[in-house]
Amino acid sequence: MLSIANIMTDNRLNHSDYSGPNGGESDIQRALCAVADAQDKKAFELLFNHFSPKIRAFGLQRFGQEAQALELVQETMLLVWRKASLFNADKGKASTWIYTVMRNLCFDMLRKKQTQKEDTLSDHLWSFLEEPQSADDDHLFSRNLLAQIASLPVQQKQIVEALYIKELSQQEVARLLNIPLGTVKSRLRLALGKLKATLEIKHD
Amino acid sequence: MIKHHPSDTLLAQYCAGELPLSLSIALSAHIEMCDHCQSREKQQEDLQAMQTWGEAATEALNLGDMLQDILATPIDQTKAPLKAAVSIAIAGKQFKLPRALRAFNDLHWSGIGAVRRARIVSDEKNVRASLLHISAGGQIPAHQHKGYEITLLLEGSFSDELGSYEKGDFILLQGDVNHSPKTEKGCLCYTVLDAPLHFTRGVSKVLNPLGKLIY
Numbered sequence: 001m002l003s004i005a006n007i008m009t010d011n012r013l014n015h016s017d018y019s020g021p022n023g024g025e026s027d028i029q030r031a032l033c034a035v036a037d038a039q040d041k042k043a044f045e046l047l048f049n050h051f052s053p054k055i056r057a058f059g060l061q062r063f064g065q066e067a068q069a070l071e072l073v074q075e076t077m078l079l080v081w082r083k084a085s086l087f088n089a090d091k092g093k094a095s096t097w098i099y100t101v102m103r104n105l106c107f108d109m110l111r112k113k114q115t116q117k118e119d120t121l122s123d124h125l126w127s128f129l130e131e132p133q134s135a136d137d138d139h140l141f142s143r144n145l146l147a148q149i150a151s152l153p154v155q156q157k158q159i160v161e162a163l164y165i166k167e168l169s170q171q172e173v174a175r176l177l178n179i180p181l182g183t184v185k186s187r188l189r190l191a192l193g194k195l196k197a198t199l200e201i202k203h204d
Numbered sequence: 205m206i207k208h209h210p211s212d213t214l215l216a217q218y219c220a221g222e223l224p225l226s227l228s229i230a231l232s233a234h235i236e237m238c239d240h241c242q243s244r245e246k247q248q249e250d251l252q253a254m255q256t257w258g259e260a261a262t263e264a265l266n267l268g269d270m271l272q273d274i275l276a277t278p279i280d281q282t283k284a285p286l287k288a289a290v291s292i293a294i295a296g297k298q299f300k301l302p303r304a305l306r307a308f309n310d311l312h313w314s315g316i317g318a319v320r321r322a323r324i325v326s327d328e329k330n331v332r333a334s335l336l337h338i339s340a341g342g343q344i345p346a347h348q349h350k351g352y353e354i355t356l357l358l359e360g361s362f363s364d365e366l367g368s369y370e371k372g373d374f375i376l377l378q379g380d381v382n383h384s385p386k387t388e389k390g391c392l393c394y395t396v397l398d399a400p401l402h403f404t405r406g407v408s409k410v411l412n413p414l415g416k417l418i419y
Contacts, residue, residue, distance in 0.1 A: 045275075052267055054256065073270070082273050123306055124303055124306050126232070
């Protein structure tokens with residue numbers, strides 16, 4: 001488990017002797033995870049003190065202007081603070097993640113400078129700031145939904161299963177069950193209303 | 205099987221965020237389709253991060269106010285849903301667009317013969333980036349480019365004098381190459397050109413509208 005004490009006693013981050021993946025990398029990852037898991041302000045301060053001067057130097061090289069270099073520091077560190085929970089240690093290094101946050105902002109700032117456009121298209125080019133698709137959530141939701149369908153009144157259950165699990169059309173279902181199309185529609189409406197109500201209660 | 209990939213130089217510039225939008229879209233869409241280049245990208249990003257953060261920044265900064273401002277900003281806990289994939293209909297067929305093109309959902313198509321084009325980027329000096337759809341059996345007459353031509357094959361296949369290309373191939377041609385691509389089954393490409401086409405055969409005047417369309 002991450003502890004602030006750990007991060008605080010290991011003060012290598014306070015010096016700029018970060019020497020690659022085997023140097024301060026584990027400290028950076030610990031700090032980033034503490035920000036993600038516990039919105040740990042001390043951990044963020046360590047990251048801020050470590051990266052700000054480096055980001056500013058990078059920004060000066062890229063833009064040649066102090067104001068833009070500081071804007072890059074501000075925007076990068078703000079995103080690190082707000083989006084830390086999107087960092088996934090299984091997918092890559094913390095220091096690379098912070099680099100790519102800065103890179104994306106650089107891309108948008110450069111484009112704004114060159115074309116006067118304020119579009120933030122970097123999010124589309126590089127997708128790492130997006131919510132990962134959670135297969136587990138989907139799976140749980142489907143299981144939950146199936147259980148709810150099973151508990152519907154028989155006539156409604158029949159309709160929902162035929163339409164959404166066997167993927168028949170409403171006309172086919174009407175013909176198969178020998179009932180008018182209007183009845184299919186009204187039973188479906190009732191069933192969906194019930195499912196929606198129960199699922200909403202469960203999600204709250 | 206993808207055979208044509210972007211060069212190391214291009215990939216490095218892309219990872220550094222130095223390429224213009226037109227080219228960045230081509231790289232992003234290729235990488236989305238290509239496992240090999242996904243790992244190249246990751247390696248390159250690790251390398252650049254290491255180099256960038258490895259440089260000592262000696263100048264002391266006093267950014268206490270900035271730090272306090274950031275810490276006062278609420279953490280973003282809204283779960284932004286994944287944006288839905290954009291698919292488009294061209295010539296009666298559905299195509300799923302790469303992630304990098306998701307923002308371009310208002311496409312205007314124009315066409316001549318078997319060739320249809322929708323402009324993607326036109327605000328970068330001489331550079332034009334477009335989606336190009338060529339119907340089955342279509343061909344683009346022999347031409348040269350003054351600058352470069354990047355073709356990313358999004359769907360289908362085509363061939364020219366230099367070889368045949370499959371979905372995902374990233375093809376970079378420099379000015380001096382003369383070619384006449386044709387497609388048997390039709391294809392959808394993303395193309396980036398930095399100069400108009402120059403038709404090398406036939407009555408060039410007649411072909412001018414096509415040249416303008418493709419550029």
